[in-house]
Amino acid sequence: MLSGPSGVGKGTVRKALFETGNTDFSYSISMTTRKPRKGEVNGVDYYFVSKEEFEENIRNGEMLEYAKYVDNYYGTPLKYVNETLDQGKDVFLEIEVNGAMQVRANCPDAVFVFLTPPDLMELKHRLIGRGTDAMDVINKRIKKAVGEIRMMRNYDYAVVNDEVSNAVERIQMIIRSERLRVTRVMPDYEQMIGDE
Numbered sequence: 137m138l139s140g141p142s143g144v145g146k147g148t149v150r151k152a153l154f155e156t157g158n159t160d161f162s163y164s165i166s167m168t169t170r171k172p173r174k175g176e177v178n179g180v181d182y183y184f185v186s187k188e189e190f191e192e193n194i195r196n197g198e199m200l201e202y203a204k205y206v207d208n209y210y211g212t213p214l215k216y217v218n219e220t221l222d223q224g225k226d227v228f229l230e231i232e233v234n235g236a237m238q239v240r241a242n243c244p245d246a247v248f249v250f251l252t253p254p255d256l257m258e259l260k261h262r263l264i265g266r267g268t269d270a271m272d273v274i275n276k277r278i279k280k281a282v283g284e285i286r287m288m289r290n291y292d293y294a295v296v297n298d299e300v301s302n303a304v305e306r307i308q309m310i311i312r313s314e315r316l317r318v319t320r321v322m323p324d325y326e327q328m329i330g331d332e
């Protein structure tokens with residue numbers, strides 16, 4: 137599970153991570169009421185839905201978690217996550233802090249990584265540089281970032297996104313060490329000690 141303020145580089149780092157081919161994660165595509173940005177594709181970047189449709193999904197218990205972020209709903213459809221976990225595969229979520237804390241409460245095995253900017257000025261530069269949001273939206277996202285960074289202490293790991301390749305390497309190390317931790321197999325001690 138990856139969180140971090142808007143513009144820190146979550147999407148960029150996630151894509152670079154998946155391109156290394158060393159991850160056998162399935163990416164959970166979120167649902168949102170936000171309008172698609174230029175180049176975003178429905179069913180690839182997000183499932184873009186109306187507010188009514190989103191609220192219907194909430195009512196029907198079809199969301200693992202959801203949150204309101206700067207005037208829009210964002211959430212994780214439960215079905216895909218359950219199906220993927222049932223197949224024995226790990227799921228990669230890229231979601232904001234309030235949704236992450238809902239997952240924390242429901243999925244004790246999930247690993248929480250917070251991607252941080254080197255500093256807030258750099259965050260603003262990246263948001264402006266991305267060129268996808270109007271200045272008033274950028275300012276709302278920066279304001280939100282301050283509270284989000286405070287939530288970092290509730291995460292298992294913090295990764296600084298100074299250079300994309302460094303951030304990817306750090307996340308790969310986290311994945312490797314977490315996998316070692318959870319796949320450690322207990323030897324068959326009954327067989328080892330026999331009937332004694």
Ligand SMILES: Nc1nc2c(ncn2[C@@H]2O[C@H](COP(=O)(O)OP(=O)(O)O)[C@@H](O)[C@H]2O)c(=O)[nH]1
Pocket residue numbers: 139140141142143146147166167170201202203205210211212230231232233234235236
């Ligand atoms: N809780 C929750 N947050 C999400 C989900 N999908 C995306 N987000 C977060 O919503 C925030 C806004 O996303 P977006 O508008 O795409 O902006 P961006 O992160 O700047 O590209 C980001 O912090 C995303 O990580 C989701 O399924 N659930």
Ligand SMILES: Nc1ncnc2c1ncn2[C@@H]1O[C@H](COP(=O)(O)OP(=O)(O)O)[C@@H](O)[C@H]1O
Pocket residue numbers: 140141142143144145146147148149262263265266267297298299300
């Ligand atoms: N390590 C980095 N150094 C410089 N620019 C970056 C870095 N990571 C991402 N960016 C740039 O910052 C902007 C925001 O990145 P993006 O992946 O869209 O962030 P997020 O998904 O967290 O909102 C993009 O223009 C991206 O190219």
